Amino acid sequence: MREVFLSNCEKNFVQKTIAEGYRLDGRNYNECRKLNIAFGSEYGSCIVSIGETKVLSQVSCEVVQPKQIRPNEGLLNINVEISPMAAPQFEANRQTDLTVYLNRLLEKCYKDSKCIDLESLCIVVEEKVWSLRVDLKILNHDGNLIECSSIATLASIAHFKRPDVTRSGESIVIHTLADMDPIPTVLYHYPVCVNFAIFKNNILISDPSYIEETVCTSTSEDGTNTGGLLVVGMNQYKEMCLLDLTGAAIYNSNIVHRAIQSAAERCKMVVDLVKKDIMTDDNLRQKRTKINFADIITTDHAQSLCAKDLCIRLKNFTINDIEMEEETDVSKSIDTDDNTALSKYDVVPSLPQTVELKAKKGASTWIDISSESDED
Amino acid sequence: MKVSVGDVVLPGDYCEEISPKDEKSRVVIGPGLRKEVDHVYITKAGILKKKNPHTYWIDSYQKRYVPIRGENVIGIVTQKAGDIFRVDIGGSTTAALSFLSFEGATKKNRPELQVGDIIYAKLVIASKDMEPELVCVDSFGHKGRLGVLNDGFMFKCPINLVRKILNPKCPLLDSLKNEWPFEMAAGMNGRIWIKANSMRESIALGNAILGAEFLSDSDIKKMCNNIAAILAGHVS
Missing domain, CATH: 2.40.50.140 (Nucleic acid-binding proteins)
Known part of the structure; x- marks a missing residue:
């Protein structure tokens, strides 16, 4: 892997903006980018995107001999692959530290937390068990690979269905999908890894972008490192499965508590979304609707390229404002009431330490004259 | 497929317009075009552009930089x-x-x-x-x-965006320079360096540049006004 060079000015700028209370892309400290899950035509394939980070996940199964020490348990393998498609600094078919790290982290989160009922994958004790293999392919790397790949793993495992098996005496029949309904994987709980970037030892940022991730783990100008990445693995019952820290040591337990609290909310949200998406997907499949990745590419997507998230953005900026301004000219004269947007001088607390004005697009310039003056 | 100037073109298309009119005249072909025996073929997806008298090139979306002398x-x-x-x-x-x-x-x-x-x-x-x-x-x-x-902030963007904002006809920098003071350097390798008085102004500048990518000239002016309004709203 070629090293990515980060210039001093980028480092300083990101550090300073975060210390001042902004993020480059206009999000709040605890705000995440848009999460989207799309399922493929096969069971157990999905693409998860967080902002511009995209991960493709596919679960496959085969019948193998179980391990000697666990003769009645199936197997689970997780395999992460990062190709030059993700970012130009990666090389094809080469393991990097990042791949190994991601692989280990996901194994810890999904294998060691025993969220999958491996015993249900057993067909014949000591002879035949199902082996599940999760293949993750990073399609685009824009920070927060950990969270994205963990959601992809979870969604694809939860979505996966293995063929049904019947035993008659010695022989075993594996039915095709058309023959018999496939069986979903049994999940005891749904763990998700949530990633936080730590700046200056006390600022916690959820869903860091690529530049934030690189800045917080790199050393600052005076040779010290005061940031790092904290990964919290948690399931929907707020049970912790994993805690991992890279970068500087934390000497403030408060930050871990804050991270865990924030992770609990995020996990709940993610798990609910995964469950809901799988449910709708299941319903559609029962109605014989064709589902595939082509659904991701909507006309909206292909045409209005400008609607994508900018990586440098003011907090209140939305690209739609430009079109909306034209409409306001009309509404000014008609003076409609149904404008739910914030008024120009409404003060909205957006961050714990800052208060800011939200500019309203349809602010009326007309001054209300009370009825009394009319009577005069 | 045969294409002409101003069309959206794909690799493999050819253009018959690109040919010297007489013995003396010269034709300059730029990025995305390649001369074969019979025709000039297109090697990139984009829009075929022409500058009089005889300069042709493809305006395409690209992020990877290929060094060119003099840039x-x-x-x-x-x-x-x-x-x-x-x-x-x-x-x-x-x-x-x-x-x-x-x-x-x-x-x-x-x-x-x-x-x-x-x-x-x-x-x-x-x-x-x-x-x-x-x-x-x-x-x-x-x-x-x-x-x-020194100082400031550098970010990456598609190379065609750099060409767009450096175009003398582009209203972006003209409208921005009246709003707040800033310094800027645009590299043809898809990197832009910006520096303003405050962090927020720098972010606003970056926002305006990146936001201009797919907007028309009139929309760019509107966007600049909009960003200036957001910026002013906070400062006051």
Whole structure:
């Protein structure tokens, strides 16, 4: 892997903006980018995107001999692959530290937390068990690979269905999908890894972008490192499965508590979304609707390229404002009431330490004259 | 497929318009075009553009930089090796920048550059078989606008966006320069360096530049006003 060079000015700028209370892309400290899950035509394939980070996940199964020490348990393998498609600094078919790290982290989160009922994958004790293999392919790397790949793993495992098996005496029949309904994987709980970037030892940022991730783990100008990445693995019952820290040591337990609290909310949200998406997907499949990745590419997507998230953005900026301004000219004269947007001088607390004005697009310039003056 | 100027073209298309009218005239073909025996073929997806009298090129969306001689680029110093700096300009290999190619630099008087600094430099050698070479002086030995860029922020963007904002007809910089003071350097390698008085103004500037990518000229003006309004709303 070629090293990515980060210039001093980028480092300083990101550090300073975060210390001042902004993020480059206009999000709040605890705000995440848009999460989207799309399922493929096969069971157990999905693409998860967080902002511009995209991960493709596919679960496959085969019948193998179980391990000697666990003769009645199936197997689970997780395999992460990062190709030059993700970012130009990666090389094809080469393991990097990042791949190994991601692989280990996901194994810890999904294998060691025993969220999958491996015993249900057993067909014949000591002879035949199902082996599940999760293949993750990073399609685009824009920070927060950990969270994205963990959601992809979870969604694809939860979505996966293995063929049904019947035993008659010695022989075993594996039915095709058309023959018999496939069986979903049994999940005891749904763990998700949530990633936080730590700046200056006390600022916690959820869903860091690529530049934030690189800045917080790199050393600052005076040779010290005061940031790092904290990964919290948690399931929907707020049970912790994993805690991992890279970068500087934390000497403030408060930050871990804050991270865990924030992770609990995020996990709940993610798990609910995964469950809901799988449910709708299941319903559609029962109605014989064709589902595939082509659904991701909507006309909206292909045409209005400008609607994508900018990586440098003011907090209140939305690209739609430009079109909306034209409409306001009309509404000014008609003076409609149904404008739910914030008024120009409404003060909205957006961050714990800052208060800011939200500019309203349809602010009326007309001054209300009370009825009394009319009577005069 | 046969195409003409102004069309959206795909690799493999050919254009019959591109041919010398008589013996004396010359035709210049730019990026994305290749001359074969019979026709000029298109090798990139984009829009076929023409500049009179006989210059043709493809305007395409691209993020990866291929060094071209004479272009001004922004690079990051990655290494000091002997009497050259190695500079990452986003190309396939790093570029070389000699200690001596700065204004007033001698063997004794070396420029002060640290690893991680960013520089604005001109490419003097860019051939496909050799390492590209940069200079920070013009042919008279003056530095002009080239040199080290201090503070500020650098971000990456598609190369066609850089071409768009550098186009003299683009209203973006004209509308922005009236709103708040800033400095900017746009490298043809898809990197833009910005510096303003405050962090927020820098972010607003970056926002305006990136937001301008797919907007028409009139929309760009509107967007600049909009951003200035947001900026002013917070400061007051």
